[in-house]
Amino acid sequence: MILNRAWLLARRPEGAVQASDFAYREEAFDAPALQEGDILVRTRIISCAPTIRNWLNPPERSYRGAIGIGDPIRGMAAVEILASRHARFEAGQWATAVAPWQDYAVLRPDEAAVPITPIAAGMDPVDAMTLYSPNSLTAYFGLFAVGEPKPGMTVLVSGAAGSVGAMACQMARIAGCRVIAVAGGPDKCRWLKEEGGADMAIDYRSANLPAALKEASPKGIDIFFDNVGGDILQAAVDRMAPHGRILLCGQLAAYDSNIPAAGPRDMMKLVYGRIRMQGFVVGDYADDYASAIASIRQWEAEGRLRNRYDLRDGFDRIPDAFVDIFNGRNAGTLIVRI
Structure with missing residues (x-):
């Protein structure tokens, strides 16, 4: 049996976010029948970004759609596409996307508030989630x-x-x-x-x-x-x-x-x-991402830009890693490989 693990919002944080504000869930996973425009993904790396903290607030205090109690936490992730019914994506590709903190999910690229972006062939997904993130x-x-x-x-x-x-x-x-x-x-x-x-x-x-x-x-x-x-x-x-x-x-x-x-x-x-x-x-600057990435790639190749990140492993470590950001216990971009 394949399990789909997830971290959910158990309660809205009162003051400082705590690992206990999240709840773990696992359930059997059966690959769903995809609709036209869907992609089925497996989440491989998640980014513990401070902005997620805003989405844990009540709707009136969240600048982007608040996460509901009992719903999976979401954030930027590197995902592997397992199946696709979307013309721009195919099985076997990797991409960056806002995805739930769970192993498997169905995403709809045409409805994504943040563009789902293929990771170039040969690019390390860690670099995609840090240097080019x-x-x-x-x-x-x-x-x-x-x-x-x-x-x-x-x-x-x-x-x-x-x-x-x-x-x-x-x-x-x-x-x-x-x-x-x-x-x-x-x-x-x-x-x-x-x-x-x-x-x-x-x-x-x-x-x-x-x-x-x-x-x-x-x-x-x-x-x-x-x-x-x-x-x-x-x-x-x-x-x-x-x-x-x-x-x-x-x-x-x-x-x-x-x-x-x-x-x-x-x-x-x-x-x-x-x-x-x-x-x-x-x-607001999505149309200019390609030129920005080209500059970042050049600066890194010239040794003028260093990629500093904090890579951790384990699905069970996600809540503690997220809390660490707000306590200063991270060194650069904090990502968790699952």
């Missing part, structure tokens, strides 16, 4: 399309050791910018300075952040790539240079809270500083 594309389009960096600018990145932040730091360095990274813990800060493209790395757990930013940015911050929000956002606003840009990618500081993320205390700083604060979603 939506996280890297988020860093690319946030920095270049929204931030518009120029050589000599000072770029600050929060959550700098995470999947998006680590790429944003390296890309800012490639753009000729001076890079200040904010991360939690000496090991992450050391990696950012030695390998991750940062000129300076501030450990927010031990440093006086406003004082450290003042010392690190005597002429102010031109671009702030914000993955965290909260106190780090406020400290950055206080150091923004005139005509600076704040790129709102995430609000990790508020994901584990029942209180919506707060904005800066003094909005007049943005007015008088002529500072632009803009949110963005990577899917």
